[in-house]
Structure formats: structure tokens, C-alpha cells
Amino acid sequence: MIIKGGIVYDPANGIYGDEMDLFIDKGRMVEAAKGEEIDARGLLVMPGGVDAHSHIAGKKVNTGRIMRPDDARIGTEPRTAVCRPSTGYTVPNCYAMGYRYARMGYTTAFEAATPILEARHTHEELEEIPIIDKGALTLFGNNWQVMECVRDKDLTKLAAYVAWGLRAAKGYGVKIVNPGGGEAWGFGGNVKSQNDIVPNFDVTPAEIIVGLAKANEMLNLPHSIHLHFNNLGKPGNYTTAIETLDLLKDLKPSRMRQVVHVAHMQFSAYGGTSWRDFESKAPAIADYFNCHNHATMDMGQLLFGSATTMTADAPLEYGNARLTHNKWSNHDIELEESSGVVPMVYNRKMLVNAVQWAIGLELALLVKDPWKVLMTTDHPNGSPFVNYPEVITLLMSKPKRDLEMATLHEQVPKRTTLAGMEREMDWTDIAIMTRAAPARVLGLEDKGHLGPGADGDVSIYDLRPEEVDTSLDHVLVKKALANAKYTIKGGVVVSKEGQILATPPGRTFWVDAAVPQADTDRLMVDLEEKFAKYYSIQIANYAVQDAYLPHAQIIRAGLPVLSEVA
Amino acid sequence: MRTITIAPKNAFRISVEAENISTDKFAPLTLSQINSLVVWQGNRQKTLSDLFTVEGDDAPATTEETTIKLIGDYSQVKRIGEGMTAGVVEVQGNVGMHAGNNMKGGLLSIAGNADDWLAREMRGGKVIVMGNAGNYLGGGYRGEKCGMRGGEIEVRGNAGAYLGEHLCGGSIRILGDAGDFPGAANQGGTIFIGGSTYLPGAEMSKGTITVKGEAKVLPSFLKTEIVQVDGLAFQKYTGDNVDNGKGELMVGVGSS
Numbered sequence: 100m101i102i103k104g105g106i107v108y109d110p111a112n113g114i115y116g117d118e119m120d121l122f123i124d125k126g127r128m129v130e131a132a133k134g135e136e137i138d139a140r141g142l143l144v145m146p147g148g149v150d151a152h153s154h155i156a157g158k159k160v161n162t163g164r165i166m167r168p169d170d171a172r173i174g175t176e177p178r179t180a181v182c183r184p185s186t187g188y189t190v191p192n193c194y195a196m197g198y199r200y201a202r203m204g205y206t207t208a209f210e211a212a213t214p215i216l217e218a219r220h221t222h223e224e225l226e227e228i229p230i231i232d233k234g235a236l237t238l239f240g241n242n243w244q245v246m247e248c249v250r251d252k253d254l255t256k257l258a259a260y261v262a263w264g265l266r267a268a269k270g271y272g273v274k275i276v277n278p279g280g281g282e283a284w285g286f287g288g289n290v291k292s293q294n295d296i297v298p299n300f301d302v303t304p305a306e307i308i309v310g311l312a313k314a315n316e317m318l319n320l321p322h323s324i325h326l327h328f329n330n331l332g333k334p335g336n337y338t339t340a341i342e343t344l345d346l347l348k349d350l351k352p353s354r355m356r357q358v359v360h361v362a363h364m365q366f367s368a369y370g371g372t373s374w375r376d377f378e379s380k381a382p383a384i385a386d387y388f389n390c391h392n393h394a395t396m397d398m399g400q401l402l403f404g405s406a407t408t409m410t411a412d413a414p415l416e417y418g419n420a421r422l423t424h425n426k427w428s429n430h431d432i433e434l435e436e437s438s439g440v441v442p443m444v445y446n447r448k449m450l451v452n453a454v455q456w457a458i459g460l461e462l463a464l465l466v467k468d469p470w471k472v473l474m475t476t477d478h479p480n481g482s483p484f485v486n487y488p489e490v491i492t493l494l495m496s497k498p499k500r501d502l503e504m505a506t507l508h509e510q511v512p513k514r515t516t517l518a519g520m521e522r523e524m525d526w527t528d529i530a531i532m533t534r535a536a537p538a539r540v541l542g543l544e545d546k547g548h549l550g551p552g553a554d555g556d557v558s559i560y561d562l563r564p565e566e567v568d569t570s571l572d573h574v575l576v577k578k579a580l581a582n583a584k585y586t587i588k589g590g591v592v593v594s595k596e597g598q599i600l601a602t603p604p605g606r607t608f609w610v611d612a613a614v615p616q617a618d619t620d621r622l623m624v625d626l627e628e629k630f631a632k633y634y635s636i637q638i639a640n641y642a643v644q645d646a647y648l649p650h651a652q653i654i655r656a657g658l659p660v661l662s663e664v665a
Numbered sequence: 666m667r668t669i670t671i672a673p674k675n676a677f678r679i680s681v682e683a684e685n686i687s688t689d690k691f692a693p694l695t696l697s698q699i700n701s702l703v704v705w706q707g708n709r710q711k712t713l714s715d716l717f718t719v720e721g722d723d724a725p726a727t728t729e730e731t732t733i734k735l736i737g738d739y740s741q742v743k744r745i746g747e748g749m750t751a752g753v754v755e756v757q758g759n760v761g762m763h764a765g766n767n768m769k770g771g772l773l774s775i776a777g778n779a780d781d782w783l784a785r786e787m788r789g790g791k792v793i794v795m796g797n798a799g800n801y802l803g804g805g806y807r808g809e810k811c812g813m814r815g816g817e818i819e820v821r822g823n824a825g826a827y828l829g830e831h832l833c834g835g836s837i838r839i840l841g842d843a844g845d846f847p848g849a850a851n852q853g854g855t856i857f858i859g860g861s862t863y864l865p866g867a868e869m870s871k872g873t874i875t876v877k878g879e880a881k882v883l884p885s886f887l888k889t890e891i892v893q894v895d896g897l898a899f900q901k902y903t904g905d906n907v908d909n910g911k912g913e914l915m916v917g918v919g920s921s
């Protein structure tokens with residue numbers, strides 16, 4: 100395949116809006132190829148989009164669907180010759196997830212939180228999401244085995260458990276959600292800071308985070324730890340964020356990437372002492388990111404309208420349910436996690452919601468290096484991912500932000516710094532925040548760029564970067580981003596002008612990390628006892644079988660010297 | 666005034682989804698354009714003229730000036746008058762499920778009976794049923810927090826169970842009996858039931874429910890005073906106290 104004459108943005112390879120031809124052969128980018136020609140003359144061309152934090156599969160997504168038949172009604176689309184039927188808006192069915200990402204020019208999305216015990220369900224759903232490539236992060240932050248290893252300062256056993264857990268869950272990386280708090284919630288409690296003792300375990304959240312970060316680097320995993328802070332969603336929580344990040348600043352990464360990725364930073368950049376004096380602390384957070392290089396974040400942008408909050412942070416969801424009097428699902432995951440789901444409507448006339456909206460944008464605009472900030476809405480917590488074009492145009496257009504600001508609570512300019520912010524992002528910034536950076540943050544070497552050997556994932560938009568004024572023509576830009584002119588996945592045109600043309604199955608990435616057998620042997624003694632005493636299932640039935648991942652893509656990790664041992 | 670008359674060509678064994686039979690959809694179209702509007706029968710897409718005969722004035726008119734007359738049996742035809750904002754839809758027989766749902770204005774009059782979900786999530790306008798109505802009249806569809814928010818519904822006969830579930834506004838008047846749980850989770854609408862019912866107002870937080878006949882009242886309602894309305898005595902209750910509700914429930918005294 101030849102893509103002719105596009106204006107290409109491929110920041111990972113130092114290409115910033117050059118007119119050039121691209122070639123794809125056997126699903127990969129190459130230097131030259133023959134075949135089908137796609138006319139992209141003068142049009143915006145970028146690598147396929149990569150979403151590093153989204154909730155697209157698994158038990159909590161499905162709980163959201165079950166709780167929200169009202170949501171299923173929105174976004175219903177009948178089947179076509181190519182597509183199966185779509186339903187839903189904040190919690191779409193599996194098919195719709197694939198079609199809607201593909202229409203926007205996205206070709207990869209990662210599910211951000213799966214307990215090992217429920218990973219089988221996650222993979223059943225991931226397999227049913229067509230077109231896009233996927234992966235799932237595995238939850239470790241409230242796991243009994245993890246906390247015991249941390250308490251005993253047995254780092255090699257902890258690394259062995261992380262490797263074992265990733266293999267059992269067919270997971271991609273280490274997710275930590277409100278460490279210690281999810282376990283405390285099993286007894287109706289929570290932790291109030293990263294230095295609180297987790298009930299019954301004699302460890303602190305700080306020790307869990309640092310322990311898992313060390314194990315992560317010991318295992319040379321492609322992704323860093325992926326962290327949802329303690330106190331997320333609470334006024335005044337920005338100090339927790341900064342103090343927690345400071346715990347990790349001297350750790351050496353095992354690869355060319357961050358040591359910690361912060362999930363949906365917006366929800367942890369809050370000032371004030373209550374919702375009454377609630378204000379943005381985005382400038383303090385951005386300042387920290389500008390002065391340090393060990394951390395990246397994704398925005399977790401909130402948009403007005405319908406959302407469904409879902410997280411392993413169960414005490415947070417209890418608070419949401421109390422606040423909104425809305426439906427609430429609360430769930431305990433044995434020795435591993437807790438979780439909750441609450442539907443939500445964000446209202447532009449509510450001061451708190453309006454400030455939250457501004458904080459996400461402030462963070463992205465104040466952090467100078469776009470490689471440190473991924474564009475996300477923490478789908479569907481801040482807004483469904485179909486609204487990414489709205490977020491992108493807000494970042495690119497000050498007039499659009501001003502138009503929105505004019506409709507918000509009058510206090511917003513006093514409680515945030517957004518009104519005075521002149522920065523307008525360009526296509527290089529956007530290509531980094533939606534393609535190059537998420538791929539680098541996740542450690543996906545063949546994603547997010549268009550160099551030879553990269554996956555043949557390309558999106559072409561009906562926009563002429565050399566003509567369109569992204570500041571003034573934001574309506575046009577948003578429309579063009581919503582339906583790519585072409586989305587090419589692995590060298591196949593999967594979507595054209597919003598029409599899905601082909602639905603190849605996507606791959607699922609997971610990480611197999613090698614560790615010394617002796618460490619695994621020590622670990623198994625602990626695990627066999629836990630399964631015998633506490634788990635509701637047998638250890639032999641615990642791990643996700645290979646049959647659940649017919650399109651698996653295994654990435655090897657672990658200490659290189661150990662690869663022969665395992 | 667433009668009048669368009671529609672009649673089914675055959676009796677439908679498989680039900681028809683016909684949200685396009687509405688004054689708003691018809692108003693700007695000529696007859697031949699109306700004929701080619703999409704309807705679904707089961708999983709087959711069809712045009713209106715495949716299933717119905719369409720007659721009347723050819724020239725487009727405003728929605729206010731549009732009247733649709735439905736002749737014959739529509740008990741297997743769903744979603745008639747969905748979202749209509751003005752004009753009149755006159756059904757001379759029975760009508761299928763979800764008629765007048767999300768209606769915002771105008772008049773939907775039904776000479777026969779209406780099936781379930783009539784005028785669910787209605788915002789405004791008026792619905793009159795000369796016969797009986799099915800379950801979930803004026804309610805909110807599965808998962809929805811608000812049912813009817815405005816407008817008026819009148820049923821001359823009886824209504825089924827769960828009428829006005831999640832009611833957020835507007836008024837519903839049933840002259841006959843109502844099935845179980847009328848006004849469940851009522852958040853601010855008004856319901857009048859001329860006959861009898863069972864367990865009205867469960868989980869209601871606001872609004873008023875008046876039952877002229879007999880009603881079994883939930884134990885979570887607090888009995889207050891006897892009040893006179895239009896010369897009739899009613900026992901007043903407040904509740905539902907399970908949800909700290911401030912709703913008013915009035916049940917006729919001495920009718921039994």
C-alpha cells in the first residue's frame with residue numbers, strides 16, 4: 100500500500116508536518132512498496148492513535164452495562180454487512196468499542212485495571228472488540244501477597260509474584276489503585292495518606308508503591324508502574340500526589356521511559372479543604388512535572404454530560420454514590436482488590452464540575468513537554484472516549500475554550516488559571532499526546548510512529564494542516580477528527596469517512612517476565628496456602644488459559660541474564 | 666389543516682417499529698416522500714407504503730397544522746408519535762407499545778386500548794385513551810431516572826401496573842382502576858386514580874397521588890389528617906419514609 104502526498108506528523112521520528120509518501124507491506128511500515136494507492140495529498144496524516152488508559156473490558160465495564168440499560172439505548176446502531184450491532188454511549192458493547200476507536204483513527208487501546216481473579220472475563224471481552232490492538236494492566240496495589248512481600252522486604256519474591264501474576268492474568272503491566280485503601284475498604288475503612296498503616300498488614304501505601312516500582316524495574320517491564328493515587332477525587336489531594344511522586348524520583352528506570360505513570364491526573368490535582376473552597380492546584384502539579392523527569396501523566400479530562408465512573412477505588416465510589424444518590428455497585432475481589440461503579444452526569448453549571456473540567460486542560464497546557472501528558476478522558480470516568488475530538492480542539496483553540504468558559508460558573512476563572520492561558524497546541528503536540536507518547540509510555544516499540552518496521556497503523560484526516568486555522572476553525576477540526584477520512588490498521592483500510600469497511604481481529608499484548616525458578620518456588624509455598632485457605636477457587640483454575648487469547652502478542656521481559664533460567 | 670390517513674394493508678403477525686409515524690416527520694414531506702419513510706418489521710427494513718396505505722393532502726404543512734388519522738388495528742405497531750412536538754395523531758382503534766414516548770407537544774388520542782409504555786418519558790402535550798392502558802404508562806424506560814416530566818395523560822378506562830414510575834412532573838389521570846405500584850419513585854408528578862389500586866407511591870420522594878377508591882397503603886407511609894376535596898373525604902399520608910420522602914398520598918374514605 101502507498102499513501103501518497105500526505106502532510107505527515109510522526110514526532111517519534113522527527114517528522115513534523117512534512118509532505119511525504121508512506122509505504123506499508125505485510126502489515127508493517129516499509130521504505131518502499133507497491134499495491135493499493137491512497138490519495139492523501141495535502142491531508143493530515145498521523146500514526147494510528149494509541150489510548151494508554153481506558154476502561155474497555157472486564158467485569159466493572161460489564162457491571163456498568165448491567166446497571167445502565169438507559170445508556171445502552173444511546174448510541175444504538177443496527178448491524179450492517181460488515182458490522183455487528185452497536186449499543187451504548189458511556190458503556191458501549193464490545194463491538195462498538197472497536198468501531199468507534201477505529202472511526203476516530205485510533206488503532207490501539209489499553210484496558211487500565213483488571214484484577215487477576217477477573218482477568219478471564221477481561222480477555223473474553225477484549226477478544227470481542229474488533230479491529231484495534233489491546234492489552235490490560237493488572238491490579239497489584241491491594242493484593243495480600245504483594246503487601247506481605249513488601250512487609251517482609253522480600254523484593255525478589257515480590258518480583259516473582261508480579262511476573263507470576265502477569266502470566267496468570269495475561270496482563271501487560273502493573274496497575275496500582277489507591278494502594279492499601281482497597282484492602283481497608285473490605286472492613287469499611289480507607290487510608291487517608293500514603294503513610295497510613297494498612298489495617299492487618301503493617302505496611303504503608305508508600306511502601307507498596309515503592310516496592311512495586313522496584314519490582315517493576317527489576318523485571319525490566321516495558322511499562323512503568325501505572326498509579327492511581329491515594330485520596331483521588333478529594334479536595335486538597337494535590338499534596339498526596341506530589342509527596343507520592345517524590346518517593347519515586349531517585350529510582351532508576353530499567354528502560355528509556357518514566358518510572359511512574361500517573362493515571363488521570365485531573366482527579367488528583369485538587370486544592371481546598373472541602374467542596375466549598377475547592378480549587379485547582381494544576382499549576383503546582385504542572386510545576387512538579389516540569390521540574391522532574393521520572394513521571395508521566397494522562398489527563399483524565401472531564402467533559403460535561405453523561406459518564407459512568409468505574410474504579411478499583413471502591414471507597415471513592417461509595418463517596419460518589421452518597422454524593423449523587425445515584426445507583427451504586429460495590430464489589431470485593433477476595434485477596435486482591437475492591438471496586439465500584441456509579442453513573443454520573445457532569446453539569447457545566449455546577450462549580451465543582453466546571454473546575455474539574457478546567458483542571459484537565461490546565462494540566463495539559465501548563466506542562467511544557469507534551470511527551471509527559473497523554474490525552475485521555477479516563478473513559479468512561481471523565482467522559483466517553485468518543486469525545487476525544489472535543490478535548491483535542493479545546494487544547495488547540497483558545498477561542499473555543501473562551502466560548503466554553505463563558506457558559507460556566509462565574510467562579511471558574513477565580514479558582515483556576517485557565518482563563519489566562521494563551522497556549523494553543525499544534526499538530527505536533529497532538530500527535531505526541533495521542534500517538535507517540537502513549538506508545539512510548541506503554542513501551543510499545545512498534546506503535547505510535549511510522550518508521551520502518553512499525554505497525555502499519557495510519558490515520559488520515561480530511562484536514563489540510565497547511566490551510567486550516569485550528570484556533571478559529573475548531574468546529575471543522577472537531578468534525579474531521581471524529582471520523583477519519585481513512586483509518587488503516589495493519590495495512591488494511593478499516594474505516595473510511597466514518598464507515599467501517601473491515602473488522603480484522605486485533606491482537607492482545609501481554610508480558611511474560613522471566614524470574615529465577617528459586618524465587619518462584621519460594622512464592623508458590625505462600626500462594627498454595629492462600630488458595631487452600633482463602634481463595635474461592637483452586638490455584639489450578641486460576642490462570643487465564645491460552646485459549647482465551649487466540650490473538651496474543653507476547654512481549655518478553657525479566658532480567659536478560661535470567662531468560663535462560665526460567 | 667392537512668390531514669393524512671393511514672391504514673395497514675394486512676394484519677401484522679410480526680410487530681412493526683414505526684417511529685416515523687409522527688406529525689413532525691410527516692409535516693415537511695409530500696405524500697410520496699411519506700410513502701418512502703423507513704419502518705422496520707422484525708429485523709427487516711421496509712418503507713411505509715410496503716405496509717400501509719397513505720392518503721391525504723400532498724402539500725407539506727407545518728407540524729401544528731398536521732393531523733394523522735390511523736384507521737384499523739395498530740396493536741402490533743410500536744412507537745407511534747414518538748417525540749412529536751405539535752399537531753394531532755388520532756388512532757381510531759388500539760395502539761401498540763411505546764406510543765407517544767418522549768412526546769413534547771400536540772395531541773395523541775386513542776379511541777381503543779393502548780399497550781405498555783404509553784407516553785413514557787413524555788415532556789409535554791396531551792395523551793387521551795378512551796379504553797385501557799397497559800403497564801408503565803408515563804414511566805421511565807429501563808434504567809432511566811426520570812419518567813414523564815411534563816404534559817397530561819388521561820385514561821378513561823383502567824391502567825396497568827407501575828403507572829408513572831419515576832415520574833418527574835406532569836399529571837396522569839386514570840378514571841378506572843390502576844394496577845400495582847402506581848407512582849413508584851415519584852419525584853414530583855401528580856397522579857389521580859378514580860378507582861382502586863395496590864401499594865401506591867413506593868419510594869416516592871415528592872409529588873401527589875390521589876386514589877378515590879380503595880388502596881392498600883405501604884406501612885412506610887405516615888397517616889396524617891383527613892382532608893376534604895370537592896366534597897369528598899380523603900385520608901392523607903406522607904412518605905415514602907423508606908426514602909425520607911415528602912410525597913403526599915390521599916386515599917378516599919368511606920368509598921368501601
Ligand SMILES: [Zn+2]
Pocket residue numbers: 152153154211362363477480
Ligand atoms: Zn481509569
